Amino acid sequence: MRLAELQRLMRRTLLDGGRDPALPALLADPPEQRERRLAVYRNNVCHALASVLDAAFPVVRQLVGAECFTATALAFVAEQPPRQPALYEYGGDFPAFLARFRPLVELPWLADVARLEWARNEALFAAERESLTPARLAAVPAAELTDLRLQPHPSARWLESPWPIHATWDAHQPGGGPLEAVDLERAESVLVWRQSGSVRQRLLSDGEFALLAALAANRPLAAAAASAAERDSAFDFSVALARFLNEALLVCATG
Amino acid sequence: MADARDRAVLPARAGIGLRHPHLPEFLAAPQPAAWLEVHSENYLAPGGPRLAALERLRGDYPLSCHGVGLSLGSAEGLDRAHLARLRALYDRFEPAAVSEHLAWSTVPDGVFLADLLPLPYTREALDAVVANIDCAQEALGRRLLIENPSTYLRFCRADWDEAGFLAELVRRTGCGLLLDVNNLYVSAANHGTDPLAPLDCLPLAAVEEIHIAGHARAATATGELLIDDHGSAAEPVWALLATTLARAGPKPILVEWDTNIPELPILLGEAERADACLRGAGHALG
Numbered sequence: 001m002r003l004a005e006l007q008r009l010m011r012r013t014l015l016d017g018g019r020d021p022a023l024p025a026l027l028a029d030p031p032e033q034r035e036r037r038l039a040v041y042r043n044n045v046c047h048a049l050a051s052v053l054d055a056a057f058p059v060v061r062q063l064v065g066a067e068c069f070t071a072t073a074l075a076f077v078a079e080q081p082p083r084q085p086a087l088y089e090y091g092g093d094f095p096a097f098l099a100r101f102r103p104l105v106e107l108p109w110l111a112d113v114a115r116l117e118w119a120r121n122e123a124l125f126a127a128e129r130e131s132l133t134p135a136r137l138a139a140v141p142a143a144e145l146t147d148l149r150l151q152p153h154p155s156a157r158w159l160e161s162p163w164p165i166h167a168t169w170d171a172h173q174p175g176g177g178p179l180e181a182v183d184l185e186r187a188e189s190v191l192v193w194r195q196s197g198s199v200r201q202r203l204l205s206d207g208e209f210a211l212l213a214a215l216a217a218n219r220p221l222a223a224a225a226a227s228a229a230e231r232d233s234a235f236d237f238s239v240a241l242a243r244f245l246n247e248a249l250l251v252c253a254t255g
Numbered sequence: 256m257a258d259a260r261d262r263a264v265l266p267a268r269a270g271i272g273l274r275h276p277h278l279p280e281f282l283a284a285p286q287p288a289a290w291l292e293v294h295s296e297n298y299l300a301p302g303g304p305r306l307a308a309l310e311r312l313r314g315d316y317p318l319s320c321h322g323v324g325l326s327l328g329s330a331e332g333l334d335r336a337h338l339a340r341l342r343a344l345y346d347r348f349e350p351a352a353v354s355e356h357l358a359w360s361t362v363p364d365g366v367f368l369a370d371l372l373p374l375p376y377t378r379e380a381l382d383a384v385v386a387n388i389d390c391a392q393e394a395l396g397r398r399l400l401i402e403n404p405s406t407y408l409r410f411c412r413a414d415w416d417e418a419g420f421l422a423e424l425v426r427r428t429g430c431g432l433l434l435d436v437n438n439l440y441v442s443a444a445n446h447g448t449d450p451l452a453p454l455d456c457l458p459l460a461a462v463e464e465i466h467i468a469g470h471a472r473a474a475t476a477t478g479e480l481l482i483d484d485h486g487s488a489a490e491p492v493w494a495l496l497a498t499t500l501a502r503a504g505p506k507p508i509l510v511e512w513d514t515n516i517p518e519l520p521i522l523l524g525e526a527e528r529a530d531a532c533l534r535g536a537g538h539a540l541g
Contacts, residue, residue, distance in 0.1 A: 002330070002379065003330035003374075003375070003377075003379050003380055003383055004330035004331055004363045006330075006375065007329070007330055007359060007362050007363055007372075008362060008363060008364065010362075010372060011362040011364070011366060011368065014368060014370075014372075015366070015368060026375075026410055026411060026412070027408050027409065027410060027411065028408075028409040028410060028411045028413075029408055029409060030477070032476070032477055033475065033477055034408070036475045036476065036477075036480070037407045037408040037445075037480070038408065040407040040408075040473070040480060040482060041370060041372060041373075041407065041408075044370040045368050045369060045370045048369035048370055049369050052369070081366045081367070081368070082366070082367045082369065083365045083366060083367060084334060084336070084337060084367060085296055085323075085324025085325070085326070085334070085337055085360065085361070085367050085369075086296050086299040086300075086324070086337070086340065087296065087324075087367075087369065088296075088297070088299070088300055124300075124303050124304070125300035125301065125302065125303045126300075126301065126302055126303065127301035127302040128301075128302040128303075128307075154301075154302070155302075194303070197303075197304035197307060198304070
């Protein structure tokens with residue numbers, strides 16, 4: 001058997017649970033040991049890939065329990081195995097998989113909690129970029145502020161959910177709020193970003209959410225502020241901007 | 256302290272794997288580790304605190320980058336995009352050593368299986384691995400050290416044993432070797448062979464780094480299998496290290512312990528023991 005064919009055969013055996021007798025027949029080990037020896041590799045492959053998802057989705061794991069999580073992770077791994085070796089990038093499609101995974105259809109909020117955890121993973125590994133300080137913005141001439149283009153830091157992610165994903169996440173942290181107090185009827189918008197090397201997370205008002213989205217779409221500052229006010233009548237632009245600056249959340253747009 | 260980038264080679268002393276839980280201690284104070292090794296794939300992200308920590312530590316410790324994903328045994332060539340990312344990492348951190356495994360992980364259809372899978376030691380496989388090492392050394396602009404794997408099965412078809420296959424790789428590509436004495440021990444136990452035998456066949460002058468690690472014992476219906484688990488090293492593996500050093504001369508030794516990661520002092524204690532092995536073999540610490 002050619003090497004390429006052997007490797008495809010091993011993939012089917014190790015990842016897809018195939019039991020093609022062609023593979024054991026190629027082994028030099030005693031016949032009664034061959035399946036056990038292949039099982040070591042099968043366990044290694046499954047354990048390695050499920051562990052990547054374990055590490056990226058710790059709250060989802062707590063919500064469904066370790067056993068259910070591993071079974072779900074392995075179903076995902078079999079359907080969408082990684083296609084490159086930098087495994088910190090593996091798992092971005094897991095939230096969408098959860099949303100359509102029939103055995104978990106009773107937990108409709110689970111996929112959005114997973115989206116939040118993936119946003120945290122992305123924020124941890126995103127590119128570095130120097131943030132705009134309040135002092136630097138203060139130095140911009142007033143006449144130029146209207147047309148200034150600011151953008152969210154590369155680590156920033158903002159999510160809208162019909163579910164209380166931030167409260168649910170928080171209830172699973174050490175010292176977090178009580179899970180019983182989470183109001184399942186409450187929609188939440190959440191901001192995730194990295195500041196001073198740590199991933200941070202907080203709720204966003206509708207206006208703040210609209211402001212970030214408009215800045216990310218490269219709208220000038222005044223137009224972005226107007227679209228936020230349109231979305232949220234209680235929105236106070238100067239308060240929101242000061243808060244974003246203090247959170248090291250904004251950078252100067254390039255070009 | 257002189258910038259460790261200026262030191263072109265790893266010292267013939269014990270180093271440790273740099274693991275995320277120990278980063279705060281390394282950043283807070285100098286630690287008595289002669290050198291550090293990282294898994295290359297853990298540092299391919301564009302940014303973040305881990306990369307920033309490595310940037311800071313790189314000036315204080317000689318560095319070895321250990322790749323776990325290049326899949327030198329793949330039948331249909333290497334992942335060029337991955338090679339380019341590794342190249343950028345190595346150009347940034349200028350490691351004193353860069354290593355990969357005699358194994359494969361990427362299927363010809365592109366799926367990455369996240370394990371070091373075994374190769375048949377055939378002429379066809381040798382040609383494929385030689386071509387891949389040539390390609391990698393060219394693309395990375397560096398000589399690679401190739402590590403012997405832990406294996407749990409063997410193929411009927413074989414033109415060499417593992418040591419003979421590695422010797423051919425060294426001869427044909429000019430690569431160096433990373434000799435993992437735990438893997439030697441595990442594979443020999445699993446295949447009923449003598450763990451010392453490879454030392455007669457391997458070109459020991461090409462060995463530029465040694466790994467020592469631990470293994471688990473798994474009961475089977477017909478006996479037991481040893482499984483490499485990167486835990487605490489067992490006594491027979493320490494004995495094999497001593498024999499290897501006596502035969503091969505002083506080498507940089509990595510204490511590779513990355514499951515159930517211990518407290519840093521325990522890991523440094525294992526490095527102390529490896530340094531004692533170097534002294535015991537009559538080698539002055541470099």
